[in-house]
Amino acid sequence: MTAPSGRYGLAQAVRMEWIKLRSLRSTWWTLLVTAAGTVGIGVAVGLNTRDASGDVTNNALAGVVPGLLLTGVLGVLSMTGEYSSGTIRATLAAIPRRPLVLLAKAVVFGFVTLLVGEAASFTAFLAVRATLRHGVAAPALGDPGVLRAVAVTGAGFCLIGLLGLGLGAIVRHSAAAVGVLVAGVYVGAQAFGILAHGVAAYMPILIVENSLSTTRPVTCGTGAASCPDFLSAGAGLGVLALYAALALVAGGWLLARRDA
Amino acid sequence: MIEARNLTRRYGRTVAVDALSFEVRPGSVTGFLGPNGSGKSTTMRLILGLDRPHAGEARIGGRRYRELRWPLREVGALLEAKAFHPGRSARSHLAALATANAIPRARVDEVLEQVGLAGAAGRRAGTFSLGMGQRLGVAAALLGDPAVLLLDEPVNGLDPEGVRWIRELLRSLAAQGRTVFVSSHLIAEMALTAERLVVIGRGRLLADTTVAELSAGSGSLEDAFFRLTGATADYRANPAAEAAS
Numbered sequence: 001m002t003a004p005s006g007r008y009g010l011a012q013a014v015r016m017e018w019i020k021l022r023s024l025r026s027t028w029w030t031l032l033v034t035a036a037g038t039v040g041i042g043v044a045v046g047l048n049t050r051d052a053s054g055d056v057t058n059n060a061l062a063g064v065v066p067g068l069l070l071t072g073v074l075g076v077l078s079m080t081g082e083y084s085s086g087t088i089r090a091t092l093a094a095i096p097r098r099p100l101v102l103l104a105k106a107v108v109f110g111f112v113t114l115l116v117g118e119a120a121s122f123t124a125f126l127a128v129r130a131t132l133r134h135g136v137a138a139p140a141l142g143d144p145g146v147l148r149a150v151a152v153t154g155a156g157f158c159l160i161g162l163l164g165l166g167l168g169a170i171v172r173h174s175a176a177a178v179g180v181l182v183a184g185v186y187v188g189a190q191a192f193g194i195l196a197h198g199v200a201a202y203m204p205i206l207i208v209e210n211s212l213s214t215t216r217p218v219t220c221g222t223g224a225a226s227c228p229d230f231l232s233a234g235a236g237l238g239v240l241a242l243y244a245a246l247a248l249v250a251g252g253w254l255l256a257r258r259d260a
Numbered sequence: 261m262i263e264a265r266n267l268t269r270r271y272g273r274t275v276a277v278d279a280l281s282f283e284v285r286p287g288s289v290t291g292f293l294g295p296n297g298s299g300k301s302t303t304m305r306l307i308l309g310l311d312r313p314h315a316g317e318a319r320i321g322g323r324r325y326r327e328l329r330w331p332l333r334e335v336g337a338l339l340e341a342k343a344f345h346p347g348r349s350a351r352s353h354l355a356a357l358a359t360a361n362a363i364p365r366a367r368v369d370e371v372l373e374q375v376g377l378a379g380a381a382g383r384r385a386g387t388f389s390l391g392m393g394q395r396l397g398v399a400a401a402l403l404g405d406p407a408v409l410l411l412d413e414p415v416n417g418l419d420p421e422g423v424r425w426i427r428e429l430l431r432s433l434a435a436q437g438r439t440v441f442v443s444s445h446l447i448a449e450m451a452l453t454a455e456r457l458v459v460i461g462r463g464r465l466l467a468d469t470t471v472a473e474l475s476a477g478s479g480s481l482e483d484a485f486f487r488l489t490g491a492t493a494d495y496r497a498n499p500a501a502e503a504a505s
Contacts, residue, residue: 001333001363001364001367001404001405003329003330003333003362004330004362006329007329007330008329008330008331008360008361008362012359012360012361012362013360015359015360016356016357016359016360017356019352019355019356019359020345020348020352020356023348023349023352023353023355023356024345024347024348025347026347081345082345085342085343085344085345085346086339086342086343086344087343087344087345087353088343089308089310089339089343090343090344090353090357090400091360092309092310093308093310093331093332093335093337094331094332094357094360094361095331095360096309096325096326096328096331097326259305259310259311259312260310260311
Protein backbone atom coordinates (compact mmCIF):
# COMPACT_ATOMS: atom_id res chain seq x y z
CA MET A 1 0.00 0.00 0.00
CA THR A 2 1.82 3.10 -1.18
CA ALA A 3 1.02 6.37 0.51
CA PRO A 4 -0.38 9.16 -1.64
CA SER A 5 1.65 12.35 -1.85
CA GLY A 6 0.86 15.30 0.37
CA ARG A 7 -0.55 15.14 3.84
CA TYR A 8 -3.85 14.71 5.61
CA GLY A 9 -5.81 17.93 5.80
CA LEU A 10 -9.26 19.38 6.34
CA ALA A 11 -10.78 17.35 3.49
CA GLN A 12 -9.76 14.05 5.11
CA ALA A 13 -10.85 15.22 8.55
CA VAL A 14 -14.24 16.30 7.19
CA ARG A 15 -14.78 12.91 5.54
CA MET A 16 -13.89 11.16 8.78
CA GLU A 17 -16.29 13.31 10.81
CA TRP A 18 -19.07 12.78 8.30
CA ILE A 19 -18.72 8.99 8.62
CA LYS A 20 -18.63 9.30 12.40
CA LEU A 21 -21.73 11.50 12.56
CA ARG A 22 -23.84 9.46 10.18
CA SER A 23 -22.84 6.07 11.58
CA LEU A 24 -24.50 6.74 14.94
CA ARG A 25 -28.18 5.93 15.03
CA SER A 26 -28.67 8.49 17.81
CA THR A 27 -27.73 11.28 15.37
CA TRP A 28 -30.68 10.53 13.13
CA TRP A 29 -33.13 9.97 15.97
CA THR A 30 -32.18 13.24 17.58
CA LEU A 31 -32.47 15.18 14.34
CA LEU A 32 -35.81 13.54 13.55
CA VAL A 33 -37.21 14.37 16.98
CA THR A 34 -35.86 17.91 16.65
CA ALA A 35 -37.67 18.45 13.37
CA ALA A 36 -40.86 16.67 14.46
CA GLY A 37 -40.97 18.63 17.73
CA THR A 38 -40.42 21.92 15.97
CA VAL A 39 -43.23 21.23 13.50
CA GLY A 40 -45.60 19.66 16.04
CA ILE A 41 -45.34 22.44 18.59
CA GLY A 42 -45.66 25.06 15.84
CA VAL A 43 -48.86 23.45 14.56
CA ALA A 44 -50.27 23.20 18.10
CA VAL A 45 -49.59 26.87 18.74
CA GLY A 46 -50.96 27.74 15.31
CA LEU A 47 -54.20 25.87 15.99
CA ASN A 48 -54.67 27.93 19.14
CA THR A 49 -53.88 31.24 17.51
CA ARG A 50 -56.96 33.47 17.61
CA ASP A 51 -55.40 36.91 17.44
CA ALA A 52 -54.96 37.62 13.75
CA SER A 53 -53.18 40.89 14.55
CA GLY A 54 -50.34 39.05 16.31
CA ASP A 55 -47.17 37.79 14.64
CA VAL A 56 -48.54 34.52 13.26
CA THR A 57 -45.14 33.61 11.78
CA ASN A 58 -43.60 33.91 15.22
CA ASN A 59 -46.28 31.58 16.58
CA ALA A 60 -45.61 29.09 13.80
CA LEU A 61 -41.95 29.02 14.86
CA ALA A 62 -42.75 28.51 18.55
CA GLY A 63 -41.44 24.93 18.42
CA VAL A 64 -37.95 26.11 17.55
CA VAL A 65 -37.01 26.93 21.14
CA PRO A 66 -37.38 23.37 22.50
CA GLY A 67 -36.08 21.98 19.19
CA LEU A 68 -32.89 23.98 19.54
CA LEU A 69 -32.09 22.29 22.81
CA LEU A 70 -31.77 18.96 21.02
CA THR A 71 -29.39 20.26 18.35
CA GLY A 72 -27.36 21.93 21.11
CA VAL A 73 -27.19 18.68 23.07
CA LEU A 74 -26.32 16.73 19.92
CA GLY A 75 -23.50 19.21 19.34
CA VAL A 76 -22.23 18.67 22.88
CA LEU A 77 -22.40 14.88 22.55
CA SER A 78 -20.59 14.77 19.22
CA MET A 79 -17.55 16.03 21.14
CA THR A 80 -18.02 14.60 24.65
CA GLY A 81 -18.97 11.19 23.22
CA GLU A 82 -15.40 10.97 21.89
CA TYR A 83 -14.05 11.37 25.40
CA SER A 84 -16.52 9.07 27.19
CA SER A 85 -15.94 6.29 24.65
CA GLY A 86 -12.20 6.81 24.19
CA THR A 87 -12.66 7.41 20.44
CA ILE A 88 -10.78 10.69 20.85
CA ARG A 89 -7.49 8.76 21.03
CA ALA A 90 -8.17 7.01 17.72
CA THR A 91 -9.32 10.31 16.20
CA LEU A 92 -6.20 12.20 17.27
CA ALA A 93 -3.94 9.33 16.24
CA ALA A 94 -5.34 9.75 12.70
CA ILE A 95 -5.43 13.58 12.75
CA PRO A 96 -2.79 14.80 15.22
CA ARG A 97 -3.30 18.46 14.30
CA ARG A 98 -6.10 18.83 16.79
CA PRO A 99 -7.78 22.11 15.83
CA LEU A 100 -8.37 20.49 12.44
CA VAL A 101 -10.53 17.84 14.14
CA LEU A 102 -12.78 20.42 15.78
CA LEU A 103 -12.93 22.49 12.59
CA ALA A 104 -13.98 19.40 10.62
CA LYS A 105 -16.64 18.57 13.21
CA ALA A 106 -17.94 22.14 12.98
CA VAL A 107 -18.10 21.99 9.17
CA VAL A 108 -19.95 18.66 9.12
CA PHE A 109 -22.21 19.29 12.09
CA GLY A 110 -22.90 22.88 11.06
CA PHE A 111 -23.89 21.80 7.56
CA VAL A 112 -26.17 19.00 8.75
CA THR A 113 -27.89 21.12 11.42
CA LEU A 114 -28.32 23.99 8.97
CA LEU A 115 -30.10 21.68 6.52
CA VAL A 116 -32.24 20.09 9.25
CA GLY A 117 -32.92 23.48 10.87
CA GLU A 118 -34.06 25.05 7.62
CA ALA A 119 -36.18 22.01 6.80
CA ALA A 120 -37.77 22.08 10.25
CA SER A 121 -38.34 25.82 10.17
CA PHE A 122 -39.89 25.89 6.69
CA THR A 123 -41.95 22.74 7.32
CA ALA A 124 -43.30 24.21 10.57
CA PHE A 125 -44.24 27.44 8.81
CA LEU A 126 -45.94 25.69 5.89
CA ALA A 127 -47.72 23.21 8.19
CA VAL A 128 -49.08 26.04 10.31
CA ARG A 129 -50.20 27.90 7.21
CA ALA A 130 -52.21 24.85 6.22
CA THR A 131 -53.77 24.28 9.63
CA LEU A 132 -54.64 27.77 10.93
CA ARG A 133 -58.27 28.23 11.99
CA HIS A 134 -60.41 30.79 13.86
CA GLY A 135 -60.39 32.87 10.70
CA VAL A 136 -56.74 33.83 11.16
CA ALA A 137 -55.25 34.76 7.79
CA ALA A 138 -52.23 32.64 6.90
CA PRO A 139 -49.05 34.62 6.33
CA ALA A 140 -47.24 34.03 3.05
CA LEU A 141 -43.50 33.70 2.54
CA GLY A 142 -43.77 36.80 0.34
CA ASP A 143 -45.17 38.95 3.15
CA PRO A 144 -42.78 41.49 4.68
CA GLY A 145 -40.20 39.88 6.94
CA VAL A 146 -41.67 36.38 6.75
CA LEU A 147 -39.11 34.66 4.53
CA ARG A 148 -36.30 36.27 6.51
CA ALA A 149 -37.82 35.16 9.85
CA VAL A 150 -38.25 31.54 8.71
CA ALA A 151 -34.80 31.37 7.11
CA VAL A 152 -32.76 32.90 9.94
CA THR A 153 -34.63 30.79 12.48
CA GLY A 154 -33.47 27.69 10.61
CA ALA A 155 -29.93 29.01 10.84
CA GLY A 156 -30.45 29.37 14.62
CA PHE A 157 -30.44 25.54 14.91
CA CYS A 158 -27.03 25.42 13.32
CA LEU A 159 -25.57 28.15 15.54
CA ILE A 160 -26.89 26.68 18.80
CA GLY A 161 -25.62 23.28 17.62
CA LEU A 162 -22.15 24.76 17.04
CA LEU A 163 -22.30 26.48 20.42
CA GLY A 164 -22.97 23.05 21.93
CA LEU A 165 -20.05 21.54 19.99
CA GLY A 166 -17.71 24.24 21.29
CA LEU A 167 -18.94 23.78 24.86
CA GLY A 168 -18.41 20.03 24.50
CA ALA A 169 -14.78 20.65 23.52
CA ILE A 170 -14.31 23.00 26.47
CA VAL A 171 -16.04 20.94 29.17
CA ARG A 172 -15.47 17.39 27.77
CA HIS A 173 -17.87 15.63 30.17
CA SER A 174 -21.33 15.02 28.69
CA ALA A 175 -23.47 15.80 31.72
CA ALA A 176 -21.48 18.85 32.76
CA ALA A 177 -21.38 20.26 29.22
CA VAL A 178 -25.12 19.74 28.71
CA GLY A 179 -25.62 21.46 32.06
CA VAL A 180 -23.59 24.46 30.93
CA LEU A 181 -25.50 24.58 27.65
CA VAL A 182 -28.92 24.48 29.32
CA ALA A 183 -27.86 26.94 31.99
CA GLY A 184 -26.39 29.33 29.42
CA VAL A 185 -29.12 29.08 26.84
CA TYR A 186 -32.30 28.56 28.87
CA VAL A 187 -31.91 29.19 32.59
CA GLY A 188 -29.66 32.20 32.13
CA ALA A 189 -32.21 33.76 29.81
CA GLN A 190 -34.87 33.56 32.50
CA ALA A 191 -32.62 34.97 35.19
CA PHE A 192 -31.38 37.85 33.07
CA GLY A 193 -34.86 38.44 31.73
CA ILE A 194 -35.96 39.22 35.27
CA LEU A 195 -32.83 40.86 36.64
CA ALA A 196 -31.22 42.80 33.83
CA HIS A 197 -33.29 43.75 30.83
CA GLY A 198 -30.41 45.30 28.96
CA VAL A 199 -28.49 42.03 28.95
CA ALA A 200 -31.55 39.90 28.28
CA ALA A 201 -31.60 40.92 24.62
CA TYR A 202 -28.24 39.15 24.22
CA MET A 203 -29.35 35.82 25.72
CA PRO A 204 -29.30 33.11 23.01
CA ILE A 205 -32.85 31.90 23.48
CA LEU A 206 -34.31 35.40 23.58
CA ILE A 207 -32.41 36.23 20.41
CA VAL A 208 -34.06 33.24 18.73
CA GLU A 209 -37.50 34.10 20.09
CA ASN A 210 -37.48 37.86 19.68
CA SER A 211 -34.90 38.69 17.03
CA LEU A 212 -34.81 35.77 14.60
CA SER A 213 -38.30 34.30 14.50
CA THR A 214 -40.21 37.59 14.32
CA THR A 215 -41.39 39.43 11.26
CA ARG A 216 -41.51 42.79 13.01
CA PRO A 217 -39.84 44.39 16.03
CA VAL A 218 -41.07 42.95 19.31
CA THR A 219 -42.91 45.46 21.44
CA CYS A 220 -44.21 44.98 24.94
CA GLY A 221 -47.42 46.97 24.56
CA THR A 222 -48.20 49.04 27.64
CA GLY A 223 -45.28 47.56 29.58
CA ALA A 224 -42.80 49.00 27.10
CA ALA A 225 -40.70 50.54 29.86
CA SER A 226 -39.80 47.10 31.23
CA CYS A 227 -39.08 45.62 27.82
CA PRO A 228 -35.50 45.32 26.55
CA ASP A 229 -34.58 46.59 23.12
CA PHE A 230 -34.34 43.35 21.21
CA LEU A 231 -31.73 42.99 18.50
CA SER A 232 -32.59 43.09 14.82
CA ALA A 233 -32.59 39.76 12.98
CA GLY A 234 -29.20 40.47 11.45
CA ALA A 235 -27.63 41.58 14.71
CA GLY A 236 -29.19 38.62 16.54
CA LEU A 237 -27.78 36.19 14.00
CA GLY A 238 -24.41 37.90 14.31
CA VAL A 239 -24.39 37.66 18.11
CA LEU A 240 -25.34 33.96 18.02
CA ALA A 241 -22.61 33.33 15.46
CA LEU A 242 -20.16 35.14 17.72
CA TYR A 243 -21.10 32.93 20.68
CA ALA A 244 -20.64 29.80 18.59
CA ALA A 245 -17.31 31.08 17.23
CA LEU A 246 -16.03 31.98 20.70
CA ALA A 247 -16.97 28.56 22.08
CA LEU A 248 -15.30 26.80 19.12
CA VAL A 249 -12.12 28.88 19.30
CA ALA A 250 -11.84 28.35 23.06
CA GLY A 251 -12.60 24.64 22.60
CA GLY A 252 -10.02 24.31 19.83
CA TRP A 253 -7.40 26.12 21.88
CA LEU A 254 -7.98 23.85 24.87
CA LEU A 255 -8.11 20.73 22.69
CA ALA A 256 -4.68 21.57 21.31
CA ARG A 257 -3.17 22.15 24.75
CA ARG A 258 -4.65 19.54 27.01
CA ASP A 259 -3.79 15.86 27.29
CA ALA A 260 -6.22 13.72 25.36
CA MET B 261 12.39 2.85 14.70
CA ILE B 262 11.11 4.54 17.85
CA GLU B 263 13.43 6.80 19.84
CA ALA B 264 12.71 8.27 23.25
CA ARG B 265 15.18 10.93 24.38
CA ASN B 266 15.12 12.12 27.97
CA LEU B 267 11.32 11.75 27.95
CA THR B 268 9.86 13.29 31.12
CA ARG B 269 6.29 13.74 32.24
CA ARG B 270 4.87 14.75 35.62
CA TYR B 271 1.28 14.67 36.83
CA GLY B 272 1.10 17.09 39.70
CA ARG B 273 3.99 16.10 41.97
CA THR B 274 4.23 12.56 40.65
CA VAL B 275 6.92 11.95 38.06
CA ALA B 276 5.31 9.37 35.78
CA VAL B 277 8.12 9.22 33.24
CA ASP B 278 11.56 10.28 34.36
CA ALA B 279 14.26 11.16 31.80
CA LEU B 280 13.53 8.00 29.85
CA SER B 281 15.72 7.24 26.84
CA PHE B 282 15.58 4.12 24.71
CA GLU B 283 15.40 2.90 21.13
CA VAL B 284 13.08 0.34 19.63
CA ARG B 285 14.51 -1.18 16.47
CA PRO B 286 12.74 -2.78 13.52
CA GLY B 287 12.73 -6.49 12.85
CA SER B 288 11.99 -7.80 16.30
CA VAL B 289 9.29 -7.64 18.96
CA THR B 290 10.40 -5.38 21.77
CA GLY B 291 8.60 -5.96 25.06
CA PHE B 292 7.96 -3.01 27.34
CA LEU B 293 7.93 -4.32 30.89
CA GLY B 294 7.36 -2.71 34.25
CA PRO B 295 5.20 -3.05 37.34
CA ASN B 296 1.74 -1.44 37.39
CA GLY B 297 2.09 2.32 37.55
CA SER B 298 5.65 2.32 36.25
CA GLY B 299 4.81 4.66 33.37
CA LYS B 300 4.35 2.26 30.43
CA SER B 301 1.02 3.68 29.27
CA THR B 302 2.17 7.25 29.80
CA THR B 303 5.25 6.57 27.68
CA MET B 304 3.06 5.15 24.90
CA ARG B 305 0.81 8.23 25.11
CA LEU B 306 3.84 10.52 24.92
CA ILE B 307 5.15 8.71 21.84
CA LEU B 308 1.74 9.15 20.16
CA GLY B 309 1.50 12.82 21.08
CA LEU B 310 -1.64 12.29 23.16
CA ASP B 311 0.08 13.69 26.25
CA ARG B 312 2.80 16.33 26.15
CA PRO B 313 6.20 15.68 27.65
CA HIS B 314 7.56 18.22 30.14
CA ALA B 315 11.03 17.52 28.79
CA GLY B 316 12.61 15.41 26.09
CA GLU B 317 10.89 14.03 23.04
CA ALA B 318 9.89 10.90 21.22
CA ARG B 319 10.50 10.34 17.53
CA ILE B 320 9.23 7.75 15.12
CA GLY B 321 11.37 7.21 12.06
CA GLY B 322 13.11 10.46 12.96
CA ARG B 323 9.97 12.57 13.24
CA ARG B 324 7.64 13.57 16.04
CA TYR B 325 4.20 12.00 15.80
CA ARG B 326 2.58 15.35 15.06
CA GLU B 327 4.79 15.82 12.02
CA LEU B 328 3.78 12.56 10.33
CA ARG B 329 2.12 13.05 6.96
CA TRP B 330 -0.27 10.09 7.11
CA PRO B 331 0.10 8.94 10.71
CA LEU B 332 -1.92 5.72 10.48
CA ARG B 333 0.16 4.59 7.49
CA GLU B 334 3.32 4.99 9.54
CA VAL B 335 2.27 4.05 13.08
CA GLY B 336 -0.44 1.71 14.29
CA ALA B 337 -1.40 1.92 17.95
CA LEU B 338 -3.55 -0.07 20.33
CA LEU B 339 -4.01 1.67 23.65
CA GLU B 340 -5.08 -0.05 26.81
CA ALA B 341 -8.59 1.38 27.04
CA LYS B 342 -11.26 0.98 24.38
CA ALA B 343 -11.03 3.64 21.71
CA PHE B 344 -14.31 3.26 19.84
CA HIS B 345 -17.88 4.49 20.28
CA PRO B 346 -20.27 1.79 21.57
CA GLY B 347 -22.99 2.91 19.16
CA ARG B 348 -20.88 2.63 16.03
CA SER B 349 -20.22 -0.58 14.10
CA ALA B 350 -16.71 -1.91 13.80
CA ARG B 351 -16.84 -1.33 10.05
CA SER B 352 -17.89 2.34 10.40
CA HIS B 353 -15.26 2.95 13.08
CA LEU B 354 -12.52 1.64 10.79
CA ALA B 355 -13.98 3.35 7.71
CA ALA B 356 -13.81 6.71 9.49
CA LEU B 357 -10.17 6.16 10.43
CA ALA B 358 -9.30 4.88 6.95
CA THR B 359 -10.70 7.90 5.17
CA ALA B 360 -8.86 10.24 7.53
CA ASN B 361 -5.55 8.97 6.17
CA ALA B 362 -6.60 8.19 2.58
CA ILE B 363 -6.42 4.45 3.21
CA PRO B 364 -8.38 2.48 0.58
CA ARG B 365 -11.78 1.34 1.80
CA ALA B 366 -11.03 -2.27 0.83
CA ARG B 367 -8.43 -2.31 3.59
CA VAL B 368 -11.23 -2.10 6.20
CA ASP B 369 -12.64 -5.49 5.23
CA GLU B 370 -9.13 -6.92 4.95
CA VAL B 371 -8.21 -6.08 8.54
CA LEU B 372 -11.63 -7.13 9.84
CA GLU B 373 -11.00 -10.50 8.19
CA GLN B 374 -7.47 -10.62 9.56
CA VAL B 375 -8.55 -10.13 13.19
CA GLY B 376 -11.54 -12.44 12.88
CA LEU B 377 -14.26 -9.80 13.15
CA ALA B 378 -15.62 -10.04 9.59
CA GLY B 379 -18.80 -11.69 10.87
CA ALA B 380 -19.41 -8.99 13.48
CA ALA B 381 -18.40 -5.99 11.35
CA GLY B 382 -21.90 -4.53 11.18
CA ARG B 383 -22.70 -4.96 14.87
CA ARG B 384 -22.62 -2.05 17.31
CA ALA B 385 -19.20 -2.25 18.92
CA GLY B 386 -20.80 -1.67 22.32
CA THR B 387 -22.06 -5.26 22.18
CA PHE B 388 -18.51 -6.63 21.81
CA SER B 389 -16.79 -8.66 24.50
CA LEU B 390 -13.52 -7.36 25.88
CA GLY B 391 -11.63 -9.72 23.59
CA MET B 392 -13.55 -8.59 20.50
CA GLY B 393 -12.88 -4.99 21.48
CA GLN B 394 -9.16 -5.77 21.64
CA ARG B 395 -9.38 -7.35 18.20
CA LEU B 396 -11.06 -4.22 16.85
CA GLY B 397 -8.22 -2.19 18.39
CA VAL B 398 -5.69 -4.43 16.65
CA ALA B 399 -7.60 -4.02 13.37
CA ALA B 400 -7.39 -0.23 13.76
CA ALA B 401 -3.65 -0.50 14.40
CA LEU B 402 -3.11 -2.64 11.28
CA LEU B 403 -5.39 -0.51 9.08
CA GLY B 404 -2.69 1.66 7.52
CA ASP B 405 -0.21 -1.24 7.08
CA PRO B 406 2.26 0.70 9.26
CA ALA B 407 5.95 -0.01 9.68
CA VAL B 408 5.75 0.80 13.39
CA LEU B 409 3.29 -0.73 15.86
CA LEU B 410 2.69 0.19 19.49
CA LEU B 411 0.44 -2.00 21.54
CA ASP B 412 -0.41 -1.38 25.18
CA GLU B 413 -1.37 -4.60 26.98
CA PRO B 414 -2.81 -6.25 23.84
CA VAL B 415 -3.54 -9.61 25.51
CA ASN B 416 -5.84 -8.08 28.14
CA GLY B 417 -9.22 -9.76 27.94
CA LEU B 418 -8.17 -12.29 25.33
CA ASP B 419 -8.83 -16.00 25.78
CA PRO B 420 -5.93 -18.47 25.38
CA GLU B 421 -6.60 -18.79 21.67
CA GLY B 422 -6.55 -14.99 21.36
CA VAL B 423 -3.32 -14.74 23.35
CA ARG B 424 -1.64 -17.19 21.02
CA TRP B 425 -3.06 -15.33 18.00
CA ILE B 426 -1.61 -12.01 19.21
CA ARG B 427 1.74 -13.63 19.91
CA GLU B 428 2.00 -15.10 16.43
CA LEU B 429 0.71 -11.92 14.82
CA LEU B 430 3.30 -9.75 16.58
CA ARG B 431 6.13 -12.12 15.71
CA SER B 432 5.10 -12.27 12.07
CA LEU B 433 4.81 -8.46 11.90
CA ALA B 434 8.33 -8.16 13.28
CA ALA B 435 9.59 -10.83 10.89
CA GLN B 436 8.32 -8.63 8.04
CA GLY B 437 10.79 -6.01 9.25
CA ARG B 438 8.40 -3.86 11.24
CA THR B 439 9.08 -2.19 14.55
CA VAL B 440 6.84 -3.80 17.18
CA PHE B 441 6.72 -2.30 20.67
CA VAL B 442 4.39 -4.07 23.04
CA SER B 443 3.81 -3.38 26.72
CA SER B 444 2.76 -5.97 29.22
CA HIS B 445 2.97 -6.82 32.85
CA LEU B 446 2.75 -10.51 31.97
CA ILE B 447 6.37 -11.61 32.04
CA ALA B 448 5.75 -15.17 30.95
CA GLU B 449 3.91 -13.89 27.88
CA MET B 450 6.74 -11.49 27.06
CA ALA B 451 9.24 -14.32 27.38
CA LEU B 452 7.36 -16.11 24.60
CA THR B 453 6.71 -13.11 22.36
CA ALA B 454 9.59 -10.67 22.62
CA GLU B 455 13.25 -10.82 21.71
CA ARG B 456 14.22 -7.45 23.06
CA LEU B 457 13.08 -5.81 26.28
CA VAL B 458 12.81 -2.31 27.67
CA VAL B 459 12.20 -2.52 31.41
CA ILE B 460 11.12 0.51 33.43
CA GLY B 461 10.26 1.16 37.07
CA ARG B 462 8.88 4.41 38.48
CA GLY B 463 9.28 6.00 35.09
CA ARG B 464 13.01 5.25 34.86
CA LEU B 465 14.84 2.94 32.53
CA LEU B 466 16.02 -0.21 34.34
CA ALA B 467 17.17 -2.26 31.38
CA ASP B 468 17.38 -2.07 27.61
CA THR B 469 18.40 -5.57 26.67
CA THR B 470 17.37 -8.89 25.13
CA VAL B 471 15.23 -11.56 26.72
CA ALA B 472 18.16 -13.99 26.50
CA GLU B 473 20.60 -11.61 28.19
CA LEU B 474 18.27 -10.65 30.98
CA SER B 475 17.28 -14.21 31.88
CA ALA B 476 20.86 -15.48 31.61
CA GLY B 477 21.91 -14.43 35.10
CA SER B 478 18.73 -15.65 36.81
CA GLY B 479 16.71 -18.83 36.92
CA SER B 480 13.98 -17.35 34.75
CA LEU B 481 12.93 -14.07 33.14
CA GLU B 482 10.50 -13.63 36.01
CA ASP B 483 13.26 -13.89 38.60
CA ALA B 484 15.36 -11.45 36.61
CA PHE B 485 12.44 -9.05 36.40
CA PHE B 486 11.87 -9.07 40.16
CA ARG B 487 15.55 -8.59 40.83
CA LEU B 488 15.51 -5.62 38.49
CA THR B 489 12.29 -3.96 39.62
CA GLY B 490 12.45 -4.94 43.30
CA ALA B 491 13.45 -1.50 44.49
CA THR B 492 10.98 0.38 42.31
CA ALA B 493 7.60 -1.30 42.85
CA ASP B 494 5.09 1.08 44.37
CA TYR B 495 3.51 -1.57 46.52
CA ARG B 496 4.22 -5.15 47.41
CA ALA B 497 2.46 -7.73 49.53
CA ASN B 498 4.18 -8.15 52.87
CA PRO B 499 5.46 -11.77 52.92
CA ALA B 500 5.33 -11.90 56.73
CA ALA B 501 1.68 -10.82 56.77
CA GLU B 502 0.84 -13.35 54.10
CA ALA B 503 2.54 -16.13 55.99
CA ALA B 504 0.63 -15.23 59.15
CA SER B 505 -2.79 -15.24 57.52
